[in-house]
Every structure is written in C-alpha cells, then in structure tokens.
Amino acid sequence: MYYPAALPKQITVSGLQLEYFDEGQGPVVLYLHSSEGPSPDLALVKALTKTNRVVMPAMPGFGTSETAGFIKSVDDMTYVLLDLIEALDLNDVTVLGSSLGGWAAVELATKASPRVARLVLDNPLGLRFTTDPTVRQFPDIFQDLPSQWSAFFSASEPMDGRDWPSVERDIALRAARNREMFVKVGWSPYLYSRNLKGRIHRASVPTLVLWGDQDKLANRQYAQDYAAALPDARLEVIAGAGHFAFLDKPDAVASAVQAFVGSKQTA
Amino acid sequence: MDVYFFSEQSHYPAWGKFDGMLRGDIPNEHGDPMVSSKLLNGYLDMYQLADQCGMNVMVNEHHIASTCMNNSITLTLSVLARITKNARLLGLGSIITNRPDPIRVAEEYSIVDSISGGRLDMGLVKGAGWELYASNANPVGGMDRFWEAHDLIIAAMTRREPFSWEGEHFDYRCINLWPRPVQQDHPPIWFTGNSPGSAKLTAPKGYVNAAFLTGPAAKGTFDAYRETYQDTFGKPAHADRLAYLAMIACSRDKDQTERNVNAAFAYLASVARMRPAHVTPPGYAHYQAITQMMQTPPGAGPGGMGGGATNADDLAKAGILFWGEPERVYDQICAFNELVGGFGHLLNMGQNAHQPYEDVRDSLELFGEFVLPELAKIDGSPAAASKESVTA
Numbered sequence: 001m002y003y004p005a006a007l008p009k010q011i012t013v014s015g016l017q018l019e020y021f022d023e024g025q026g027p028v029v030l031y032l033h034s035s036e037g038p039s040p041d042l043a044l045v046k047a048l049t050k051t052n053r054v055v056m057p058a059m060p061g062f063g064t065s066e067t068a069g070f071i072k073s074v075d076d077m078t079y080v081l082l083d084l085i086e087a088l089d090l091n092d093v094t095v096l097g098s099s100l101g102g103w104a105a106v107e108l109a110t111k112a113s114p115r116v117a118r119l120v121l122d123n124p125l126g127l128r129f130t131t132d133p134t135v136r137q138f139p140d141i142f143q144d145l146p147s148q149w150s151a152f153f154s155a156s157e158p159m160d161g162r163d164w165p166s167v168e169r170d171i172a173l174r175a176a177r178n179r180e181m182f183v184k185v186g187w188s189p190y191l192y193s194r195n196l197k198g199r200i201h202r203a204s205v206p207t208l209v210l211w212g213d214q215d216k217l218a219n220r221q222y223a224q225d226y227a228a229a230l231p232d233a234r235l236e237v238i239a240g241a242g243h244f245a246f247l248d249k250p251d252a253v254a255s256a257v258q259a260f261v262g263s264k265q266t267a
Numbered sequence: 268m269d270v271y272f273f274s275e276q277s278h279y280p281a282w283g284k285f286d287g288m289l290r291g292d293i294p295n296e297h298g299d300p301m302v303s304s305k306l307l308n309g310y311l312d313m314y315q316l317a318d319q320c321g322m323n324v325m326v327n328e329h330h331i332a333s334t335c336m337n338n339s340i341t342l343t344l345s346v347l348a349r350i351t352k353n354a355r356l357l358g359l360g361s362i363i364t365n366r367p368d369p370i371r372v373a374e375e376y377s378i379v380d381s382i383s384g385g386r387l388d389m390g391l392v393k394g395a396g397w398e399l400y401a402s403n404a405n406p407v408g409g410m411d412r413f414w415e416a417h418d419l420i421i422a423a424m425t426r427r428e429p430f431s432w433e434g435e436h437f438d439y440r441c442i443n444l445w446p447r448p449v450q451q452d453h454p455p456i457w458f459t460g461n462s463p464g465s466a467k468l469t470a471p472k473g474y475v476n477a478a479f480l481t482g483p484a485a486k487g488t489f490d491a492y493r494e495t496y497q498d499t500f501g502k503p504a505h506a507d508r509l510a511y512l513a514m515i516a517c518s519r520d521k522d523q524t525e526r527n528v529n530a531a532f533a534y535l536a537s538v539a540r541m542r543p544a545h546v547t548p549p550g551y552a553h554y555q556a557i558t559q560m561m562q563t564p565p566g567a568g569p570g571g572m573g574g575g576a577t578n579a580d581d582l583a584k585a586g587i588l589f590w591g592e593p594e595r596v597y598d599q600i601c602a603f604n605e606l607v608g609g610f611g612h613l614l615n616m617g618q619n620a621h622q623p624y625e626d627v628r629d630s631l632e633l634f635g636e637f638v639l640p641e642l643a644k645i646d647g648s649p650a651a652a653s654k655e656s657v658t659a
Contacts, residue, residue, distance in 0.1 A: 069435065143291075143400065145544045164561040176558040179549035184407035187550075 001150045001160045002247065003167060004037035004174040007058055013083035016066040020057035020084070024049030027261050028093045030085065031056040032101030032108075034244060035182035036153075037063055037174060043250035051258050052094075057084055059104065061181030063174050074100070074126065074185050075193060078108040085115050094261045098122040098246045099153075099217075100182060106230070107196060109203035119207040119233075120257050121226070123215055123243050127200070128192040129225040138191050138217050146179050155214035155242030200229050207233035208260045210253060212241030268604070268611055268642040271357050272317030272631065273325040273512070274618035275335045275534075276310045276343075278303055282333060282537060282620075289540040290332040290397050303336060311346060313618055313627050318351035320635025323388075325357040325614055330401035334537050340390070341375035348383035356383055359457055359477060359614075360390025364409040365402035369416035370442060373423040377448045385449035388475075390457040391417055397545035407550030412436045424453040457510070463491035470495035470504070477510035477614060480572055482586040485511055486607040493608070506646075507611035513603070514588040515615045516626070517596050517633035524591055526626055528579045531588040533620035538572055593637035600642065613642065 007019040021040050029052045031038075031045065038056050039045070048054045060077050061067035071077055081104065085093060093116050097105030102124025109119055128137045141149050150160035164172050207230050211223035220237075227235040236256055241248040281297035282289060314324045326343045329335035337343050340358035347356055356379060361372045372391075380387035393413055399406050415436050422430070422442070429443040448454050457475040460466045461484075469476040470492045478485040489509050496504035514534065516527035549557065573587045582588035586606075589599040604610060615634070618627045 142548060143542060143544055146549060148544075165564045167562075169558070169562070172558045172562050173554065176549070176554040176561060180407055180554045180557075183549040184405060187405045187407070188403050 001154060001157055001162055002036065002039055002042060003162060003171050004063060004178055005039040005041055006170070006174075007038060007040065007056065007063060011084065011087060013087050014080040016060055016068060016080060018057050018060070018065040018080070018084065019063050020055060021045070022053070022055045022088070024051070024053045026052040028053045028055060028090045029257065029261065030081075030090065030093050030095045032059065032081070032095065032097035032104045033062065034099040034101055034153075034246070035178065035186070036244075037178040042246065044246040044253055047250060047254035048096075048257060052261065055084075055088060055090065057081065059101070059181075061184065062178050064177075067181065072184070073193065074104050075107045075195070077185070078104055078111065081108055082111060082113055085113065091115050092117045094118045094120060094257070096120040096122065096257055097124060099243060100125055100186065102126070103191075103193075103196075106200065106203050107193070109205055109207075110196070110199050112202055112204070116205055118205050118260065119203065119230075120210065120260055121207060121233075122210045122245050122253055123212055123218060123223075124209070124226060125186075125191045125218070126193055126196055127222075127226055127229060128189070128194075128197075129222060129229075136190065137222065140190065141217070142183065142187065142190075152216045153242060153244045154247055155212065155216075155240060156248045197229065201231055204231045206260075208256060209233050209235045210238055210245055210256055211235060212238045212243060212245040212248060214241060214248070215243045215245075217243040268506070268613055268645045269323060269355075270613045270615050270634075270639060270642060271323040271325040271355070271510075272314065272615050272617050273327070274310050274313060274616070274627075275327060275329075276307065276337045277537070277620060278306060278333045278336050279533070279537075279621045280306075282540075287540070288542050288545075289334050289537055290329070291400055291542060291545060293333045298333060307336060309624050310618070311343075311350065312624065313631070314347055314354075315350050316628060316631050317617070317635075318354040320631045321353075321639050322615065322631070322635060323355040323357060324351060325359055327359055328362065329395075330398060341372075341379055344379040344387070345375075345382060348379050348386070351383075351386075354386065355388055356386050357388040357457065357614075358390045359388075359459060360392035362394035362398055362402070363391050363416035363420070364393045364413040365398055365404035366416065367404075369419045369437060370423055370439060370444075372416070373420040373444055376420075376454065377424065377444060377446055380448035380450055380454050381446045383449075385454075387448070387450065387454040388457055389454040390459070390477075391420070392459050396547050396551045397541060399548060399551065400545060405550065406548045409551065421453060424448055460488060460492070463487050466492035467495045470508075471499045473500065473508065475508055475510055475612065477512060477612070479512040479614075480514075480587055480616075482574060483606055485586065485610075489608050489610065505611065506609045509610035510612035510614055511586070511603075511607065511610045512614035512616055513586055514582075514590075514619055515596060515600075515613075515617050515630070515634065516588065516590045516619075516622070517593050517630040517638065518591060518626070519629055519633065523626060523629065524579075527622060527630070528582070528588065528590055530619045530622035530626075531582060531590070535573055535576075535587070537620060593633050596634070597638050597641050600638070601645070604645065 058065040102121040103126030209227040284297040432439040460476040518524040
C-alpha cells in the first residue's frame with residue numbers, strides 16, 4: 001500500500017485551503033483520489049502526466065486540505081471540487097476517480113457542469129443495489145484495523161507493508177487524517193449515498209467504468225449495475241486488479257483513460 | 268469517602284460457549300433467555316442488598332455485549348428507584364455521544380430522579396469505541412455531539428418555559444420537560460475520565476470525574492482535574508469531585524478469597540475479548556492522537572488493564588482489585604487513595620464474571636459492617652489533594 005504524500009500547490013476555494021498537484025500537458029484529467037489519499041508518486045499519476053494535464057487535489061479533509069462543518073458527505077465535498085474546477089478555469093475535463101474518488105466523480109457529474117466532459121470511474125463506491133437490508137453491499141472493513149484494509153483494496157499487496165513508526169510525522173498525520181475523513185463520509189450509510197440513485201441520471205456525460213476482477217470490496221454484479229445505472233456508461237474489466245486498480249494495474253488504468261480521452265502520447 | 272456498588276451484569280454462562288469476541292461478535296443464541304432472566308433478577312437482588320448494607324449503587328450501559336446485559340441505564344435505575352431506600356443511584360453513564368435523542372435521556376433521568384425522590388447521580392459519557400458499532404453513530408465529531416447533547420439536557424432540565432432547539436446536531440420544535448427532576452437545578456453530573464486530557468474537560472464544569480480501573484495512572488488524571496479546578500474556580504477541588512472504580516471483594520476465608528480473585532481474573536480476561544478495531548476506530552480520537560498510536564512501535568505502548576498482574580497482590584498494588592478480609596481491603600484502599608492524592612467516591616465493582624450471589628452477599632455484608640464505616644471517616648477535604656497539584 002502506498003504512503004500519502006504532500007502536494008506542491010495551494011489554492012483557496014469555498015473558503016477552504018486545498019493542496020493540489022497540477023502537472024503535465026494535454027487534455028485535463030481531474031484525478032480524485034482513493035480513501036488512502038493523493039500522492040504524486042502513484043504510477044498512474046506519473047503515466048497520465050505524460051499525455052495529460054493532471055490536476056489532483058487532496059479532497060476536503062484529506063492530506064492537509066481544510067474541511068468544514070458543512071462537509072458531511074461525499075456529495076458535500078463535490079461543491080468544493082466544482083469551485084476548484086472553476087477557479088483553475090478547467091475545461092473539457094475528464095474526471096477520473098478511484099474508489100471513494102469514483103463516488104465523488106459521479107456526485108460531481110450530477111451537478112452537470114459544462115466544464116465536465118467525461119468520467120472514468122475506477123472501481124467507484126457510492127451506490128447500493130442489494131435489496132435485502134440484512135445483506136451488506138460491501139464487507140465491513142471498519143470492523144477491521146486500517147492496517148488490514150489492504151486485503152480488501154489491493155490484489156498485489158494484500159498485506160499492508162507500511163511501517164508507520166519509521167515514517168516522517170507528516171506522512172503519518174496525513175494517513176490518520178485521511179482515514180478519519182474516509183470514516184466521516186463513509187460510515188453511515190456504509191460507503192453509499194441514499195440520494196445518489198435518484199439523481200444519477202443527471203451524470204449524463206460519457207462514462208467508462210473500470211472494475212478489477214480481483215476486487216474484494218465490490219463484486220462484478222455491482223460494477224455491472226453501476227454502469228447500467230449511469231445514462232451513458234460502459235464497463236471495462238481490468239484483469240488481475242483488485243479494488244485499487246490504480247495501484248495494482250496502473251498502466252492498464254492509464255491506457256484505458258488515455259484511450260477514452262483520446263490523448264496522444266507526447267513523451 | 269462514600270461507596271457505590273456496581274456490577275456489569277454479564278451473561279457469563281455464554282462466555283465458554285464461544286471462542287471469539289464477547290462484544291459485537293458473540294451470537295445471542297448463546298444467551299439462554301431464562302438464564303438472562305435469572306441473572307438480571309440476581310443482580311437486582313445484589314443492588315438491593317448493597318442499599319441495605321449502607322452503600323450507594325451504580326449501573327452502566329453497553330450494547331451488543333455478553334459482558335454487560337444492561338442496555339438501558341434508566342430502565343434499571345427505575346427499578347432500583349423503587350426497590351432501594353437510601354442509596355444514591357448513579358448511572359455511569361448514558362452514552363449521549365451516540366443517542367439520537369438527548370431529550371429522551373433527560374426525560375428518563377428525570378423520571379428516575381422523580382421516583383427516587385431525588386437520589387439520582389446523572390452520568391453522561393462519551394462511550395467506548397465499540398459502542399459506535401452498536402449505535403452506528405459516526406465516530407468523527409463525537410465530542411461535538413456530546414457537548415451539544417449535554418447542553419441540551421441541561422437546558423431541558425433547567426428552563427421553565429417550552430423552548431425550541433436548532434443546533435448543529437439536534438433539532439427540537441417543542442422541549443418541555445415533565446416531570447422536572449426533584450434535584451434542582453438538575454441532578455449532580457458525573458463524567459468518566461481516564462486521562463488527564465479528559466479530566467481537563469470535566470473540571471471546568473465542576474462535575475465529578477470518575478476513573479475506571481486505571482490503577483496508579485489515576486494520579487495523573489486526578490492531578491489534572493485538581494489543577495484545572497483550581498485554575499477555574501480559584502479554590503481547591505473537594506475530594507468529592509473525584510471517583511475511582513475498582514473491583515472489591517471482601518471474604519470470610521481463604522477459599523472464598525481464591526474464588527473472588529479468580530472471578531476478577533475472569534473479568535480481566537473477558538476485557539481482552541474484543542476486536543482490536545473496535546477499540547479506537549478512526550475518528551474516535553483526534554487524528555493526532557491516533558497518529559501517535561500508529562507511530563508507537565508494537566509492544567512499546569501502555570500495557571493492558573492491571574499492567575500484566577498475574578497474582579492477587581499485584582492486582583491490589585495495581586489498584587484493580589482490593590481483596591481479602593475486611594481489614595486488608597481497608598488497608599489496600601487507603602494505600603491506593605493516598606497514592607493517587609485522594610478521592611471522595613469509591614465505585615465498588617463488587618460482582619464480576621461468574622462470581623455467585625453468595626460470595627457477593629458475603630462481600631457486601633462484610634464491607635458494609637467493617638469497611639464502610641471506616642471509609643466514611645476518611646477526610647474528603649481538599650487537603651487530601653497533593654501539594655504540587657494544588658499550588659500549580
């Protein structure tokens with residue numbers, strides 16, 4: 001599992017100071033990170049910056065980005081992200097989101113900003129299709145220690161190899177803060193929104209849903225249902241990837257994004 | 268010093284039927300309803316006896332647990348309000364961090380105070396981490412909810428006209444508490460506080476701070492309380508602002524002592540049977556505190572309850588179990604009281620695990636006859652506070 005890391009830039013939107021990464025040239029990809037937070041060192045980010053301008057904020061409450069009392073849900077966070085898109089004057093944006101970030105990407109798209117052109121959802125959370133109230137959509141990782149979450153997130157690194165006592169304080173603080181914000185927006189309802197299903201038709205931009213066939217958190221049926229719930233989406237399976245496909249198969253995810261965006265290799 | 272008898276009211280017969288966690292995971296199929304019924308009535312008998320022996324009583328509340336069947340402080344206190352005569356009735360406490368309806372807490376506590384004629388001590392607590400899995404309240408922002416619920420309960424008990432509440436976490440259209448509590452403005456408030464940080468939050472309110480089974484670490488907690496109280500009110504805190512909970516078992520002979528000590532160890536063993544993730548879920552503590560835990564190398568943190576005690580003497584020294592013939596129990600309590608700088612309320616966790624009624628009865632009778640009158644003589648004045656803390 002990767003370590004969260006600092007992002008080089010700062011911007012204030014919605015009254016909140018956010019840290020963000022903005023590198024590369026080409027069609028804009030707004031990358032919304034997973035619950036483990038952003039890092040410029042992610043192989044996916046490095047691959048995409050060769051062909052695209054990659055804007056990657058730490059979402060409110062993650063990293064050192066500020067949060068506020070009015071942010072209680074993933075949906076609440078997306079208003080801040082819309083402000084970020086406008087503040088940076090981003091256009092023809094491809095919103096790419098992994099896991100929690102995929103959920104945020106869909107919530108954002110329902111606001112129908114003309115600046116958002118397409119979505120790539122890398123194993124998105126956020127919806128519930130299971131009808132029996134006694135059956136969970138996802139296994140309850142919050143009943144396990146955060147050090148055990150890797151088993152649900154990653155097919156390539158089911159054991160969390162991170163050595164927290166040895167890392168710099170700043171890195172550990174980021175990780176603890178990321179987990180806290182993840183729990184805040186994901187605790188109840190557990191990793192989904194009751195409201196999103198009723199308005200997901202507004203996320204009408206062309207959408208690519210990616211699903212890792214080794215995903216231990218969300219199964220194939222979930223991914224199929226997710227793609228079907230969106231007005232203009234297709235599902236692509238990433239072989240050998242777990243829930244964090246961006247971590248397990250970064251090149252496959254990058255290629256899928258580049259093909260979907262129509263990016264040309266410039267490097 | 269006064270004393271409150273307490274039992275966690277466990278369903279201990281289930282513990283041997285299941286290998287896993289005794290909270291959260293243990294299926295309730297292992298809890299025979301008729302056994303529960305018998306046990307709960309037995310615990311009420313013990314509480315009634317404690318009252319007859321001159322003690323106050325305390326109940327706690329947990330959920331999803333075989334280690335504590337009492338899932339409602341106020342239900343049990345309502346019964347005790349009728350079947351006890353003189354005991355003060357301490358609920359420690361209602362988990363207002365997780366209750367969606369704090370006014371219900373105010374209403375039910377008010378009923379207890381009313382029926383008992385003003386004998387309620389009103390405990391309001393944050394609750395253990397695993398309670399979040401039972402209530403499904405969000406671990407993040409719990410203390411914000413706690414303080415708003417606290418303010419709301421005080422307002423409900425003290426305001427004399429119907430009022431509304433539109434806060435950050437709670438909304439009410441019409442609050443109008445009937446009946447009012449007998450104790451005006453409101454019954455005494457108790458918080459649990461097992462760390463200096465918690466005590467510093469309790470002291471400015473002047474509420475009672477109770478430390479549970481923390482052993483000598485209670486000194487740091489109590490010192491923090493005393494210092495903050497002095498800073499806030501400009502006078503030393505009376506010892507009756509501080510409480511300590513320990514297991515206590517008086518016995519008539521060696522065999523009974525051995526049984527009581529075994530029951531205490533059985534309780535301590537049960538404490539460990541909990542999912543590690545349930546102790547401190549992300550958000551339950553401030554992320555800086557959680558970072559500190561993450562960066563503490565394995566084995567370097569504080570040990571478990573009792574500091575790894577393996578025998579009865581260790582348990583007494585650790586302030587976990589005061590045991591034996593009454594004189595020995597008295598001496599152990601006095602030594603601990605001196606060690607931590609003095610407290611005014613001793614919470615007597617006097618029934619543990621499989622400890623049967625007969626042993627609890629003997630313990631209560633011996634304690635009531637020989638120990639309680641001596642403890643009552645312990646000066647609870649502020650002079651009991653350690654000098655360095657008062658002059659800080």
